[in-house]
Amino acid sequence: MITQIPLTEYKNRINKIQDALKRRDIDILVVFGTDCEPQNLIYLSNYWPQFETAAVVIPNEGETALVIGPESETFAREFSTIEKIFKVIEHRESSEPNYPNERLDTYSEIFNYVLNGKKVKKIGISGIQIIALPVYEAIVNASKSSEVVKADDIMINVRMKKTANEIELMKQSSRITLKAFEAAINNIKAGMEEIEVAGFIAAELFRNKAENFAFAPYVLSGKRTNQAISRATHKIILKNEPIQLSFGCRYGNYSSSIGRPLSIGKMPEKYKKLVNIGIATQEKVFSTLKPGIKAKKVFETYWDFLVSKGFSNYFLYGPCHGTGVMECEHPFLESDSDYILEEGMTFQVDIFLGDDEFGLRFEDGALITSSGAEVFVNEYREVIEI
């Protein structure tokens, strides 16, 4: 079993991007990331910043560079698969230290270095949705008269289909998450705060050598179960109320996530009915996934199924989104999704149903295989009454 992506695969990734840059006539791609949006940095360099932000600068040929903030040099040197490292003030932390007397680099110097003094004509940026303004402005200032274009699609395309190593790490990540789910249901008790249950989850994830949460765990009880995005709080968990657990971890840089509704003691009848619809809907979506099918066709099958069962008014979101380094990454699967599913793509099949009273989420990772889909976790897809 591997514990990390081999160095050769990191080099292949850079090569693929350089090929795409040549095809698109882009001289340099700047890939931005942060502590909470590190996916592209991790994918290209194995470096995941904390406090500060970072970027990877890829010329269409020659040596790639990692750009970090002033405080992360020893940290980045340990993790980064990219040897050349620059430190730039615009990547500093938000408390804006000045670092008097420190010699820092500039994007002009970096562009000059990676292009070997050649003039830059077109710069692509990946991470436009998240790039911090001062970093963007530093890039534009350094670009002089050259064109700066949005080039997110280059990273998206390279990352969309997973390799055997990536899939193996995602499966291992899923197994750790399943163990943490079992720790949660073995320890949860009425009268606990939601946040205490997040503690059992955290303990088991790290004990099994996860590197971090995939996102701050959702432990939601009662009416809170209808929150699409949420967190565990100090709310006391009651007997016989809906409870939703949704969480995941990152292992070997790859994310997993599991979503299951449950109750302590008997589940309210109305909720149980929705739980059974959730199970049937997720299974329907699993059976629809296969290579060659248009993504929006999956949405339509899902939607028609919900309508046929009389539960389309419970639709809040779904049924799938891409997954990999980031628990939620491109591509989303929505009613307007025009792309075709391909072998090697990975999705979170994420069935989220609810109304003003309560909600639930069955969520599991799945791989598009040559003929259908392989689901990473099949346990506990049932009515869980503890």
Next chain:
Amino acid sequence: MITQIPLTEYKNRINKIQDALKRRDIDILVVFGTDCEPQNLIYLSNYWPQFETAAVVIPNEGETALVIGPESETFAREFSTIEKIFKVIEHRESSEPNYPNERLDTYSEIFNYVLNGKKVKKIGISGIQIIALPVYEAIVNASKSSEVVKADDIMINVRMKKTANEIELMKQSSRITLKAFEAAINNIKAGMEEIEVAGFIAAELFRNKAENFAFAPYVLSGKRTNQAISRATHKIILKNEPIQLSFGCRYGNYSSSIGRPLSIGKMPEKYKKLVNIGIATQEKVFSTLKPGIKAKKVFETYWDFLVSKGFSNYFLYGPCHGTGVMECEHPFLESDSDYILEEGMTFQVDIFLGDDEFGLRFEDGALITSSGAEVFVNEYREVIEI
């Protein structure tokens, strides 16, 4: 003991900012935040986004609004102390869902709402260091011909001095962190991965009802102890090598952090010498802190002390930075810091010394009192050999 900031205090904060806006002749302040940089959002609204970003829009008089992404409405409605909530596409998650058929708001509509149709002349932005480009552009587009200015100082000034409630929550947060430190040293063993020790820390933080980490815990061993910013890894911890624990949590929205070096079995003599210098240096800085003193004077005293002990070549960073909602926030305390320390300011006294071989960090929170400094955790400031 309080568990959260009372609603009246949130209202006071908005009032103070509105006063500052009037003084500065700014019509609207837009305050941006993300999952990993939520400090200003939490401070103003108790809302801390996940996956998506958010902003608070404060007019110089009248009603304040919270601006979120398309998926967080039920989540934000539960947490937010601000009633009026808008959903804007530019705050969506980085996987860029389209949300077909969803009716979303725009910054033009929001500015029109908070100003009651009055024309906007000047817009201030807080969070310039971190603001995502599409959000910035949406604000600029909505501002029409009005001026858009950096106005980070408004939030910084309001947040710099803490209230009694804030200090109480910071102390509670520190107590939880101390318990987790004890869990770590009671469970750490040679042969464990660093990440497993992070597991004991996580378990104890959440068991004591922390809401999250202050930052991903540092469990650093051997040569890794010299990393200013870092994370726990899969490295195996050895007997008789330097080990550094640095971590904290957020409780009632307020951060804490503790830093201590230690070893399993006897500490290498050379490291022990540095540990004793670290202790003496931190105590020197504590004794220097008091209201009325210029911040850079604290740096100078710290520096002179290091020089007098012959350890100035071990200087990597320090000796203090602001702390509160965020473990590291304004103001930094550096050699060029011109501001005056005032009663009610809170700092992490963060002594980080090291070289190529190893490093250490003694770090604790401290409050500037009427006559000196109150340190939040005084335990374990010693040579720790387990």
